[in-house]
Amino acid sequence: MTTRMLGVQAVIPLDLHVRFARKDRIMLARIRTLTARRDAGASAVEYGLLVAAIAAVIITVVVLLGGQLNSIFTGVNDELGTIPGGTGGGVTTGG
Structure with a gap:
């Protein structure tokens, strides 16, 4: 995968995107757990x-x-x- 930044072409490995996406999902899950209400009524x-x-x-x-x-x-x-x-x-x- 390649991206263009200021006219310079950079190569970003695909597994880097996958690692960040996984970390984002884990972080979002932690945030949801911390902010979830624990009482139902x-x-x-x-x-x-x-x-x-x-x-x-x-x-x-x-x-x-x-x-x-x-x-x-x-x-x-x-x-x-x-x-x-x-x-x-x-x-x-x-x-």
């Missing part, structure tokens, strides 16, 4: 963190919107009490 700690985050979001929404929801349901309950045959007005909301 989520661990219990990751699931626990996910559950804790969801619980924190739910608690935050209830605290921030709880008073508004209570007043909305109280208003609906009072309106139902004014309808003839309605069941509202007799139910206490605790607020």
Whole structure:
């Protein structure tokens, strides 16, 4: 096999290419082994963190919107009490 570099023809032995190709494959295999993830799925700690985050979001929404929801349901309950045959007005909301 010959190559041209700057007008000079050089002869590169074929076995040199084969040796470099083999070394490249070995190096790539080592890199893949070192960078491969060794765990296939989520661990219990990751699931626990996910559950804790969801619980924190739910608690935050209830605290921030709880008073508004209570007043909305109280208003609906009072309106139902004014309808003839309605069941509202007799139910206490605790607020």
